[in-house]
Amino acid sequence: MPKFTLQDVLIVDDSPSQLLLLAELCRKMRISEVRTARNGEEALQAMRERLPSLLLLDLEMPKVDGVQVLQRMAREGLVTPVVVASAKDPMLIATVELMGRELGLPVLGTLQKPISLAELGDLVSRAYQQGASSGQSQPLCADSDIRLALDHGEIVPYYQPKVTLHGQLLKGAELLARWPQGDDVVMPSRFIPVIEHCGWSTELTLLMLQQGLAQWQQWARRGLRLPMSINLSALSMDSGELVGRIEQQVAQSKVPPRYIIFEITETAVADNLAEAMGVAARLRLAGFGLSIDDFGTGFATMQQLVRFPFTELKIDQSLVQSISHKSHLENVVHSVIELAKRMNLTTVAEGIETEGDQLCLNNRGCVLGQGYLYAKPLPPAQFESWIRQRRQPEGAPA
Secondary structure (H helix, E strand, C coil): CCCCCCCEEEEECCCHHHHHHHHHHHHHCCCCEEEEECCHHHHHHHHHHCCCCEEEECCCCCCCCHHHHHHHHHHHCCCCCEEEEECCCHHHHHHHHHHHHHCCCCEEEEEECCCCHHHHHHHHHHHHHHHHHCCCCCCCCCHHHHHHHHHCCCCEEEEEEEEECCCCCEEEEEEEEEEEECCEEECHHHCHHHHHHHCCHHHHHHHHHHHHHHHHHHHHCCCCCCCEEEEECHHHCCCCCHHHHHHHHHHHHCCCHHHEEEEEEHHHHHHCHHHHHHHHHHHHHCCCEEEEEEECCCCCHHHHHHHCCCCEEEECHHHHCCHHHCHHHHHHHHHHHHHHHHCCCEEEECCCCCHHHHHHHHHCCCCEECCCCCCCCECHHHHHHHHHHHCCCCCCCC
């Protein structure tokens, strides 16, 4: 049974039997109030009167269908979490899901009818937990506060494990920026946009690298030599001094460059092509790994694989999540994995949250994975505890 509480849910479906079924599922989830609407017009009017905590939306309805409901919600500013529930073709449902997100609506996911209590509860609870942990709907931090945090080294890396999909053995960690404040942690959605706007992206990258190198040294003294992945902002790709400063930091630390992987998003390599190609080539010449991050979110992907000397390919979580229930996604990801194999690229699946998705990706030949199924990003001490709890057979810190 989910551990969250929703105040009320609005169910939109033209089938009386489906309305009864979904209403009963919601009551079993202990949702305090369940409202229903038999078509899109009724649903929009109900939302104008009071926005629900969650909208369960069917697609095929008379008068105003589910696609039109989402479009009008966006136009009228009726922003509330949505779950699309339909018996239509999975690719059609997936298209509507992506359309809703492009419209700026918080579409939590989709469910194929008939819907079970476990499926609905799992989707909504995971989505709400992630929303709570990611700092969504919270205001951006003041640039003056962020400037002080950078100057004082208060923004620090948390470490999210990268594990083999076969056997779940630890093979690396991604460094993700966090800003601890007392018992709370400021999430990157509240400070990264400000850092990018102020032109401090390269400074943040170098700060993450400096702290990551120090942590690598500490773990290496206890027998753990762990590959570390660091994000490289698109705004840093046109800096002529970036590679030299990275090389200097790594040389001073005496950490072998092969243990450092820089992750570059598709948008970064697309927006600053010539400069990005130069940065990528120099990083590879220096011995660093190079990963194309968020693979599958851009339109120029194939060109980037040819143009850049990548060593790793990270499959975006939008292609990974619920892959075990979406055959069209499975086919796309299988093609991506086969392509990566032919190009000798290590494949990493991001955002793995369920055993079913892990099994599907493993069966398709993906090598590594990361996501909440294994661990959220952790501070160093908790990362070490995570290793000990899993009884890593080799190389675990004492």
